[in-house]
Amino acid sequence: MTLENQVRIFKWVSILEGISFLVLLLIAMPLKYIWDLPQMVQVIGMAHGILFVGYILGAFLLFRPLQWKLSTLMIVCASSVLPLGPFYVERKYL
Structure with a gap:
């Protein structure tokens, strides 16, 4: 698989992970608690969990090929726990 294809897949995972996080926070959680x-929450939470693991794994797999500094990798990983973080990563680092 080429680096271009790996980056394209990671972009899709990043976008989907960000969307699943927003749906979980803004739709599923209010439905559960209100x-x-x-x-x-069970359905979206499972999808988000799988996408989160894929996002972190993808970040580590792209660390060397994209020649990221360790600080960049930490920013990319830390962005996964922020509601709009994956969108920022997709725009700035990919």
């Missing part, structure tokens, strides 16, 4: 409907 209207007592926990089902969406």
